[in-house]
Amino acid sequence: MNILFYDTKTYDQASFTDTLKDFPNITMEFTKSDLDPRTAALAEGFDAVCAFVSSDVGTKTLDILHAKGVRLVLMRCAGFNNVDMETARKHGIRVMRVPGYSPEAVAEHAMALALAANRRLYKAYNKVRENDFSLSGLMGFNFYQKTAGIIGTGKIGAAMCRICHGFGMRVIAYDVYENPSLKDFVEYVSLDRLLEESDVISLHCPLMDSTYHMINIDTIRQMKDGVILVNTSRGALVKTDDLIEGIRLHKFAGVGLDVYEEETNNVFEDRSDEILEHSTTARLLSFPNVMITSHQGFFTREALSAIAETTLQNAMDFEAGNPSQNDV
Numbered sequence: 172m173n174i175l176f177y178d179t180k181t182y183d184q185a186s187f188t189d190t191l192k193d194f195p196n197i198t199m200e201f202t203k204s205d206l207d208p209r210t211a212a213l214a215e216g217f218d219a220v221c222a223f224v225s226s227d228v229g230t231k232t233l234d235i236l237h238a239k240g241v242r243l244v245l246m247r248c249a250g251f252n253n254v255d256m257e258t259a260r261k262h263g264i265r266v267m268r269v270p271g272y273s274p275e276a277v278a279e280h281a282m283a284l285a286l287a288a289n290r291r292l293y294k295a296y297n298k299v300r301e302n303d304f305s306l307s308g309l310m311g312f313n314f315y316q317k318t319a320g321i322i323g324t325g326k327i328g329a330a331m332c333r334i335c336h337g338f339g340m341r342v343i344a345y346d347v348y349e350n351p352s353l354k355d356f357v358e359y360v361s362l363d364r365l366l367e368e369s370d371v372i373s374l375h376c377p378l379m380d381s382t383y384h385m386i387n388i389d390t391i392r393q394m395k396d397g398v399i400l401v402n403t404s405r406g407a408l409v410k411t412d413d414l415i416e417g418i419r420l421h422k423f424a425g426v427g428l429d430v431y432e433e434e435t436n437n438v439f440e441d442r443s444d445e446i447l448e449h450s451t452t453a454r455l456l457s458f459p460n461v462m463i464t465s466h467q468g469f470f471t472r473e474a475l476s477a478i479a480e481t482t483l484q485n486a487m488d489f490e491a492g493n494p495s496q497n498d499v
């Protein structure tokens with residue numbers, strides 16, 4: 172089986188090339204172009220394409236892939252909101268994904284953001300480099316014996332609950348389903364109670380109609396003053412303009428974001444002044460208590476090799492005609 176790998180980064184090529192050694196029936200070619208209607212025709216002669224969260228796997232792209240003989244789309248990520256599943260089904264194109272690769276990778280990054288925002292590590296780093304060893308502006312609070320509120324307790328949220336429990340925090344959670352593995356140290360509460368009682372709030376639920384902008388000025392007003400908010404899930408869970416208003420109201424001790432609403436517009440890859448001027452992400456960055464990273468939660472060695480392993484196993488299952496729990 173021959174796969175065209177879109178939007179290749181050096182680290183993708185390294186992890187997939189390494190894992191390919193265990194899959195002798197698969198050959199892979201790598202292109203830096205991302206998959207969209209302009210680049211779909213490159214897949215002529217390939218059985219499958221490998222795409223990512225940033226790819227445009229919409230109607231036009233799928234029409235072209237189908238015309239070029241592609242039978243499988245391998246998403247090397249959990250999300251598939253960028254895939255037009257109706258068109259894929261119409262063309263008989265199978266779509267497979269990697270539902271969970273390393274929940275700890277994302278949860279550890281969420282805690283890193285919470286700690287960095289709380290203790291102003293980014294500011295401390297810059298101060299000391301400039302020979303300023305004063306502590307002004309760096310005071311944080313102990314996490315020990317404070318309350319962590321985890322919204323969404325699936326794979327990543329559960330890992331975050333375990334981490335917070337390890338810090339000696341009281342852990343409360345809100346989810347539409349309770350996770351039985353957490354029953355010994357997590358108390359499930361209503362969303363209202365979670366917002367009112369938490370010192371650190373971390374978002375781990377998926378983006379859906381029901382969770383879109385769940386953090387808005389009304390829910391922000393319900394939070395304790397001096398709360399820390401972390402989002403490593405999806406940008407649009409938080410209404411950015413309202414978050415900015417909340418920051419201006421001094422609601423937050425710190426905000427840590429790995430994801431933000433404008434991510435798909437490549438705000439920071441295209442650094443034109445006009446885009447930056449109108450960018451809410453750039454506005455967020457102007458606040459001293461906000462720490463932003465560039466969707467790197469998943470980015471660990473272990474997660475990358477798990478993604479490669481599962482993606483290639485998905486390709487083998489397709490080739491063998493086996494059903495898979497990774498089918499979309």
Ligand code: NAD
Nearest residue numbers: 323324325326327328346347375376377403404405468469
């Ligand atoms: P999961 O499916 O295992 O867990 C999601 C949980 O959210 C489930 O328990 C579900 O019941 C719950 N949920 C659904 N609707 C809810 C609601 N309205 N309110 C509260 N909870 C609700 O998913 P996961 O693997 O833990 O991933 C969580 C999210 O993390 C993903 O949706 C994705 O957006 C994000 N993610 C981010 C990165 C990154 O690099 N930053 C990497 C992978 C995943």
